[in-house]
Amino acid sequence: TGGLDYSFQAGTDSPNDGAGVARNDNGNAYGVGLTVAYDALSVGAFVSEMEVVNPTADTTVEDEMHASWNVKYSAGPVSLGYSEFVVSSGKAKTSEGTTAAKTLGTSAGMWDGNMFSVAFNVNDDLSLSYSEMTSTYDSQEHNGTNGGVVSELDVDEKHESLQIAYSMGAMSVKAYTTEITNPGNDENADTLNVNEIALGLSF
Numbered sequence: 001t002g003g004l005d006y007s008f009q010a011g012t013d014s015p016n017d018g019a020g021v022a023r024n025d026n027g028n029a030y031g032v033g034l035t036v037a038y039d040a041l042s043v044g045a046f047v048s049e050m051e052v053v054n055p056t057a058d059t060t061v062e063d064e065m066h067a068s069w070n071v072k073y074s075a076g077p078v079s080l081g082y083s084e085f086v087v088s089s090g091k092a093k094t095s096e097g098t099t100a101a102k103t104l105g106t107s108a109g110m111w112d113g114n115m116f117s118v119a120f121n122v123n124d125d126l127s128l129s130y131s132e133m134t135s136t137y138d139s140q141e142h143n144g145t146n147g148g149v150v151s152e153l154d155v156d157e158k159h160e161s162l163q164i165a166y167s168m169g170a171m172s173v174k175a176y177t178t179e180i181t182n183p184g185n186d187e188n189a190d191t192l193n194v195n196e197i198a199l200g201l202s203f
Helices: none
Strands: 002-007 026-038 041-052 064-075 078-088 110-121 126-138 155-168 171-181 192-201
Touching: none
Parallel strands: none
Antiparallel strands: 002 026, 026 041, 041 064, 064 078, 078 110, 110 126, 126 155, 155 171, 171 192
């Protein structure tokens, strides 16, 4: 299967009645994706790019780009998945360094990373799964420092999560534990640990 998207005006600005459209920062945009499946294996890829047509005088402004690919394989009770991605916001470089949280796609710089997961259906009632994701932030600012921190240092944000689900008749129990290192791609942020247990009853 596949898909193709194209827009002559990728921005979302819309005027009120009787008003003119404001000049938009975005021009043409396109996206293309393809997934191929054969038996228990599927492979997919996607890429999109959006033109920046109203940049500031800062020549570091670039077009915004997203790309990813993934592969999934299932064999009996086991499913394996792997994916890689890259996101470039196209924003002007700001020497953000590594001392503050970054928002994916809206802060200047580039993110790239990978994720994988494995799921195992022990039986009809019990399933286990584990997933891990690493996202690396690169400010793309390769000269100078910010607050004494060399701005071109990459910062890895890592997610590790273990899930379990059990059902017996009308009752189900689901639980997970997740650890996030360097949340927001901020190397000074505290590690987050989230744990939850949910009980469900059907009547």
